[in-house]
Structures are given as C-alpha cells and as structure tokens.
Amino acid sequence: MTNKTPDALDLRPWIEEVRALGELVEVDGADWNLELGAISELNVKRARPPALLFDRIPGYADGFRVMTCSTSSPARLSSILRLGHHDTHAGLVQALRGKPRQWQTQAPDYEPVDVGTGPVFENVASGADVDVEAFPAPLWHEKDGGRYIGTGCMVVTRDLDSDWVNVGTYRVMIHDRNHVGLDMIPGKHGAIQYDKHMKAGKPFPVAIVIGCDPLGYLISGIEVPFGMCELNYIGAILQRPVSVVKGQLTGLPIPSGAEIVLEGWAHPGDERIEGPFGEFHGYYPGKPATAPVVTIERVYYRDNPIIMGSPPAKPPNDYSYSKAVMRSALLIDALQAAGVPDVAGVWAHEIGGARMFNVVSIRQRYAGHARQAGHILNQCGVGAYMSRYTIVVDDDIDPSNMQEVMWAVATRSDPELDIDIIKRGMGSKNDPMSIAYPYKAPFNSKAIIDACRPYDFIDEFPEVAEASKELQQATLAKWHHILDK
Ligand SMILES: Cc1cc2nc3c(=O)[nH]c(=O)nc-3n(C[C@H](O)[C@H](O)[C@H](O)COP(=O)(O)O)c2cc1C
Numbered sequence: 070m071t072n073k074t075p076d077a078l079d080l081r082p083w084i085e086e087v088r089a090l091g092e093l094v095e096v097d098g099a100d101w102n103l104e105l106g107a108i109s110e111l112n113v114k115r116a117r118p119p120a121l122l123f124d125r126i127p128g129y130a131d132g133f134r135v136m137t138c139s140t141s142s143p144a145r146l147s148s149i150l151r152l153g154h155h156d157t158h159a160g161l162v163q164a165l166r167g168k169p170r171q172w173q174t175q176a177p178d179y180e181p182v183d184v185g186t187g188p189v190f191e192n193v194a195s196g197a198d199v200d201v202e203a204f205p206a207p208l209w210h211e212k213d214g215g216r217y218i219g220t221g222c223m224v225v226t227r228d229l230d231s232d233w234v235n236v237g238t239y240r241v242m243i244h245d246r247n248h249v250g251l252d253m254i255p256g257k258h259g260a261i262q263y264d265k266h267m268k269a270g271k272p273f274p275v276a277i278v279i280g281c282d283p284l285g286y287l288i289s290g291i292e293v294p295f296g297m298c299e300l301n302y303i304g305a306i307l308q309r310p311v312s313v314v315k316g317q318l319t320g321l322p323i324p325s326g327a328e329i330v331l332e333g334w335a336h337p338g339d340e341r342i343e344g345p346f347g348e349f350h351g352y353y354p355g356k357p358a359t360a361p362v363v364t365i366e367r368v369y370y371r372d373n374p375i376i377m378g379s380p381p382a383k384p385p386n387d388y389s390y391s392k393a394v395m396r397s398a399l400l401i402d403a404l405q406a407a408g409v410p411d412v413a414g415v416w417a418h419e420i421g422g423a424r425m426f427n428v429v430s431i432r433q434r435y436a437g438h439a440r441q442a443g444h445i446l447n448q449c450g451v452g453a454y455m456s457r458y459t460i461v462v463d464d465d466i467d468p469s470n471m472q473e474v475m476w477a478v479a480t481r482s483d484p485e486l487d488i489d490i491i492k493r494g495m496g497s498k499n500d501p502m503s504i505a506y507p508y509k510a511p512f513n514s515k516a517i518i519d520a521c522r523p524y525d526f527i528d529e530f531p532e533v534a535e536a537s538k539e540l541q542q543a544t545l546a547k548w549h550h551i552l553d554k
Pocket residue numbers: 220221222235236237238239240241252253254256257258259260286289290291292293379380388
C-alpha cells in the first residue's frame with residue numbers, strides 16, 4: 070500500500086474535475102416532478118452526454134441539488150476508476166483489462182479507516198426532525214410508483230452472525246418523511262443479510278448513502294464476491310483506504326465525505342407495497358410487490374447536499390454505459406480464469422442491460438474453442454444471471470460494434486449448426502419475457518450463437534471483400550479532408 074491517507078469519497082472535487090474536462094452542464098429550475106428525469110433521459114441518449122447538476126429545484130432550498138449521468142462517458146468513467154484520462158471507449162477498455170481481478174486480490178489490504186467525524190455530520194436530524202422529503206428526490210418517470218431518493222446510492226448493511234459489512238446499490242423509494250422502501254432482489258447480498266435478521270426476529274441495521282464520489286455506487290452496483298466488503302474493493306481501486314465515520318445508531322461505516330445518509334432499521338414484519346420502477350432492461354416487469362421498509366431515525370447531510378441520481382430506463386440509460394464497461398471487464402477476467410485462451414475482447418451490450426446480449430471475440434486456436442468461449446461466457450458466475458444471447462466472433466470483428474457483430478452472425482453462422490440452446494438456465498422474475506414462460510421458478514433459456522468462421526473450413530472460408538487495414542489508413546491519411554466531413 071503506497072498512500073495511507075484515507076479517501077472520504079467526496080463528490081465535490083470530482084465535480085470540479087468534470088467541469089475542467091468540459092463535461093459538466095448545470096441546470097437551474099428543472100422540476101423534480103418528471104422534468105428532471107426526462108431531461109436526464111434525453112441527455113443520456115445523446116452521442117457524448119455530459120454530466121448534469123440540477124439546482125434551484127422548485128419547492129426546495131437553493132443548493133439542494135441532484136446529479137445525473139455521472140458515469141456516461143469514457144473520460145468520466147476512467148477518472149472515476151482512477152485509470153488516467155481516456156477519451157475513447159477503446160482506450161478505457163484496454164486500461165481496464167485485468168484490473169477487476171487485481172482489485173479483488175488487493176481488497177483485503179484496504180480495510181476502511183474510522184476517522185471519527187467528517188463533512189457528512191455537518192447537519193444531523195433525529196427524532197421528529199427526520200424528514201426524508203426535505204430533499205428533492207425526483208419522480209423520474211410517469212409510471213413510477215413513487216419518488217426514488219435512492220438510485221445511484223450505496224446501501225450499507227451488516228450480517229447477523231459475522232462482521233461482514235455489505236454495500237449494494239438497491240433502489241430506495243420514499244413512503245413518507247421517515248420511512249423508505251428498499252428493493253433487494255432475492256439472492257443479492259443485502260437480501261441474504263436481511264433474511265437472516267428476519268428469521269431471527271431481529272431489526273436489520275441499514276445506512277443509505279445517497280450521494281458521494283460515483284466510484285461508490287459504481288462498485289456497490291457490481292458483483293463483488295460474497296463476504297467481501299465493497300469499501301475494501303473501493304480502497305484497492307483508490308490504492309488507499311476509504312475514510313469512514315460510524316452511524317450514531319447502527320455503527321455502520323459511512324464514507325466521511327458522503328452527501329446525505331439515511332440511517333435506521335428494517336423491522337421484522339414491516340413491509341409495504343413498493344414500485345413499480347423501471348429495470349435495467351427498459352421495462353416495468355411484474356406487478357408492484359411488498360418490499361422491506363426502513364424506519365429512518367437519523368439523517369446526516371452536508372451543507373448544500375447533492376443527491377446522486379442514476380435511474381434505470383430503456384437503454385441507453387443513466388448507468389448502461391458504465392455497466393457495459395464494468396461487466397465486460399469482469400467477463401474477460403472470468404473467461405481467463407476458466408482457462409479460455411486468446412480472448413481478444415468481450416462486450417456486454419447496453420441494449421441488453423449489459424446482461425442479456427453479450428459478445429466475445431477470439432482468435433480461434435482449436436476445434437471447439439468458439440463453443441467453449443460462448444458457453445463459459447453464458448454460464449460463468451458473473452455471466453449466468455439473465456444471460457440470453459451470447460455470440461462468439463472471430464478477432465477481426467469488434468465485439469462492441471453491433472454492425473460488425475450482426476454481419477458475422479448473418480454471414481458466418483448457420484442456424485442449424487451454430488445455435489446451441491441451454492434450457493432451464495438462470496433467469497429472473499424481472500425478465501419481461503417471464504410472462505410467457507411455462508416454468509414455475511425463474512428459469513430462462515439461452516442461445517449461444519457461434520458466428521466464427523467454421524474451424525474445419527477456416528483456410529477455405531471466403532476472403533472478406535474490403536480494403537486492407539493498410540490501404541484504409543493510407544487513404545484516410547491522404548483524403549481526410551474528404552472523409553472526415
Ligand atoms: C443504479 C443501479 C441500480 C440498481 N438497483 C437495484 C435494485 O433496485 N435492486 C437490486 O437488487 N439490485 C439493483 N442493482 C444491481 C445491484 O446493485 C448489483 O447486483 C450488486 O451486485 C448488488 O450488490 P450485492 O452483490 O452486494 O448484493 C442496481 C445497480 C445499479 C448500478
């Protein structure tokens with residue numbers, strides 16, 4: 070460990086960095102009621118969406134702000150991940166290769182450090198002063214079941230019978246001034262800890278971090294191994310420990326530079342209807358259902374606090390780009406760990422919410438290599454949940470370029486020979502297609518499409534009809550005044 074000074078996960082220096090990059094737009098006067106959400110949604114569908122910082126939100130004190138679109142560009146994402154400056158998608162993906170495995174290995178060395186106090190305690194509300202509705206939580210979309218204060222958030226919880234602290238990104242809906250609903254999908258680590266408490270009839274301690282350095286929710290929103298604390302993993306990325314303070318009520322660790330923290334307990338038997346809210350794949354699946362309620366007993370917040378917003382919607386959405394980048398890196402690591410050689414690249418496409426439509430490109434080495442890569446990508450620990458289409462292409466195809474990928478599918482695969490179906494795979498009750506499934510439990514089926522040139526005919530396969538890379542480069546250099554237009 071080089072730098073031992075703990076990092077408070079302060080959002081504000083990062084905002085200044087983004088401003089210096091020319092990637093911050095400040096928006097004054099947008100309404101929390103649908104307008105802020107619609108602006109953010111339209112913004113993220115642009116070619117190079119800036120980050121948005123909303124202020125002067127009608128009905129709220131000036132300075133009570135909301136940030137969105139924080140992770141939606143290569144430059145911002147590389148700065149969040151402390152990878153140096155990468156302005157291109159390809160540069161970021163290259164810089165990220167091998168990093169998740171390294172961070173995971175180093176995480177145990179970066180135990181968070183309790184610094185006693187910090188900016189998060191600038192304002193403390195307890196008892197009758199607790200009012201979650203004092204913050205401009207948006208109604209993001211017309212069909213949402215309520216106002217979601219927690220989207221780009223970190224939900225900190227503790228295990229019942231061990232010291233394990235988990236941090237997950239789970240959506241948080243406001244019920245009233247001191248109650249929020251928490252939606253944790255079964256099997257998620259927070260849900261496992263919650264279930265244990267409920268079975269033992271004990272209140273479940275919760276601290277919800279509503280805004281901080283976006284590295285916080287970026288890592289809470291990916292699959293960090295069972296039993297590992299995300300704060301350690303974040304420390305490995307920062308190469309220094311996270312600076313935390315202890316929640317006055319629960320003792321849970323909270324980044325000392327956090328913007329807003331809601332602390333309280335989910336009590337046994339206290340569940341209420343939550344949702345609906347869109348999902349990462351772009352639908353409102355299922356019907357509103359009951360979810361745990363957290364009774365908020367303390368609110369900590371900085372002066373002029375900032376809610377970090379990252380709502381789901383039809384992709385591309387607020388976090389689909391960062392999910393695609395992060396999950397692609399995790400999937401490459403998983404393929405390599407499983408012994409698949411010569412993986413040129415992986416891309417978990419935004420259109421499938423970075424889960425349902427994944428592509429791997431390989432340099433084919435032996436008969437069966439392509440199917441091996443496809444099946445493992447589809448079924449590995451990081452990849453199996455809700456995977457649907459997995460496509461394997463040769464290394465002359467850029468897996469992130471949909472035009473090239475579908476050209477390979479159209480021209481290098483034969484449906485009868487090259488599509489494998491896995492039945493009764495790992496699905497989800499949140500799958501929009503589950504409405505048409507015959508299963509009682511959340512299964513789905515999965516297709517692996519081998520769109521590589523057939524290995525047994527690889528030398529005879531027709532040549533690609535296009536200019537060579539050298540001719541293309543020479544032509545671009547000489548004729549850029551025509552071709553750059
Ligand atoms: C912005 C965002 C919102 C998310 N919302 C939810 C949610 O409401 N419920 C849920 O179970 N997972 C949600 N996820 C996915 C989880 O955060 C993710 O699966 C993570 O690995 C959960 O943490 P855990 O592995 O510690 O359980 C969300 C992810 C992101 C990035």
